[in-house]
Amino acid sequence: MSMLHLNPLQPFAAEATGIDLRDPLTPAQIKAVEEAMDQHAVLVFRHQHLSQTQQIEFAKSLGPLDMGLRKLKGGPHRLEYAELADISNVKVDGEVADRAHAKIVGNVANQLWHSDSSFQKPRAKYSMLSAVTVPDFGGETEFADLRMAWDGLPDWRQRQVDGLQAIHYALHSRFLLGDTQYTEEQRKAIPPASWPLVQTDPRTGRKILFVGIHACEIEGMTLAEGRMLLLDLMEHATQRQFVYQHRWQVGDLVMWDNTSTVHRGRWFDFTERRELRRATTEEVSA
Ligand code: OGA
Ligand code: MN
Numbered sequence: 001m002s003m004l005h006l007n008p009l010q011p012f013a014a015e016a017t018g019i020d021l022r023d024p025l026t027p028a029q030i031k032a033v034e035e036a037m038d039q040h041a042v043l044v045f046r047h048q049h050l051s052q053t054q055q056i057e058f059a060k061s062l063g064p065l066d067m068g069l070r071k072l073k074g075g076p077h078r079l080e081y082a083e084l085a086d087i088s089n090v091k092v093d094g095e096v097a098d099r100a101h102a103k104i105v106g107n108v109a110n111q112l113w114h115s116d117s118s119f120q121k122p123r124a125k126y127s128m129l130s131a132v133t134v135p136d137f138g139g140e141t142e143f144a145d146l147r148m149a150w151d152g153l154p155d156w157r158q159r160q161v162d163g164l165q166a167i168h169y170a171l172h173s174r175f176l177l178g179d180t181q182y183t184e185e186q187r188k189a190i191p192p193a194s195w196p197l198v199q200t201d202p203r204t205g206r207k208i209l210f211v212g213i214h215a216c217e218i219e220g221m222t223l224a225e226g227r228m229l230l231l232d233l234m235e236h237a238t239q240r241q242f243v244y245q246h247r248w249q250v251g252d253l254v255m256w257d258n259t260s261t262v263h264r265g266r267w268f269d270f271t272e273r274r275e276l277r278r279a280t281t282e283e284v285s286a
Contacts, residue, residue: 004032006040012145013042013244021045021253022054025061033062033255037126038204042143042244042256049251050130052080055279058253059083059128063281066124068117079277087129088275096273105179107274110265112173112213113144113238115258116280119170119214121193124258125283133275134248139268141254142245143261149237150198150209157236164197166210166230167217176213194219197233201260211237212262237262248276259283 006014016036019029036043050058059065065083076092089107091097097104117124129141150158170190171182197218199208211233218226245266246254256263258280268274 002029004029004036006036008040009044009244011241011244012040012148013044013143013246014040016043016045019045021048021050021058024057030061037255037257038201041145041147041260042246042254044246045253045255046249047251048130048253050253052084052277055128055130055253055277056081056083059126059279059281062126063284066117066122066280066282068124068280083279085278085280087278088132088273089270090273090275096271099270104270105174105177107265107270108177109173109179111267112176113234113262113264114173114214115210115212115262118195118210118212118258119168119172119193120190122282122285123193123195124280126255127258127278127280128253128255129276129278131248131250131252131276133273134250135268135272135274137268138266139274140245140247140266141263142243142266143256143263144238144242145244146208146210146237146260146262147201147206148242149211149233150207152239152242153209153236158198161209161229161233162198165194165219166197166215167192167194167219168212168214169216170214172216173213199259206260208260209233209237210259
């Protein structure tokens with residue numbers, strides 16, 4: 001039976017080999033993947049070329065599926081499953097979207113450091129992103145380890161932030177980018193979620209500095225002071241020594257833990273085709 005092998009990538013991720021994700025995972029393989037995620041938080045599987053069905057089946061073997069923001073913006077969907085997020089600059093008709101197309105703002109929003117679905121409860125646990133078409137230049141995805149970020153905070157800062165609650169709101173990043181065309185109903189459709197700024201991973205016992213662009217307020221602080229603190233903490237958490245940068249190859253499947261990392265896409269030329277598909281599981285609380 002094929003078993004998981006890990007080749008560590010700096011500073012925390014790992015390349016995973018030995019498992020073919022196109023086939024159903026055995027219970028032993030699922031356990032091995034989960035344990036590898038506990039340790040590395042980001043796993044890179046090369047040469048997978050998953051079909052949409054294979055990607056959905058792989059994700060389902062790791063937990064219930066998350067729908068993200070798709071319930072907010074209905075519209076036509078390009079993929080076979082509503083549960084797959086279309087991380088692309090391609091329109092329903094198969095053509096690359098014009099820069100002014102509504103879809104492009106979603107591409108830009110993904111270039112801000114974030115944790116998928118941290119604006120809702122339950123939030124996202126694992127995201128699994130599969131590369132279909134990648135541009136010649138740019139379009140990398142970066143990951144920052146929020147456990148390393150916590151460990152790297154000076155004592156005074158750890159004492160300052162422990163016990164604080166951050167409010168995460170789905171549309172905060174969109175508003176930042178000037179995307180404000182939402183009805184009152186849409187604005188209320190996903191109410192803000194409050195998460196402790198400092199968390200302990202129930203599986204590993206490691207502490208996590210849970211920041212990201214969806215966090216827009218600190219409970220009990222003024223907006224100004226809370227936002228400044230969040231900006232400072234994000235700057236700290238995303239220093240190069242805590243960041244793994246993934247350069248995509250077609251067929252890659254990259255998996256990350258949204259409860260212990262943040263990620264962002266990097267610049268690419270929006271006139272070039274970039275097509276990825278994401279399946280995401282919900283966090284199941286103990
Ligand atoms: C995502 C995401 C970034 C990228 O799929 O959740 O944020 O590089 N992607 O496309
Ligand atoms: Mn994302």
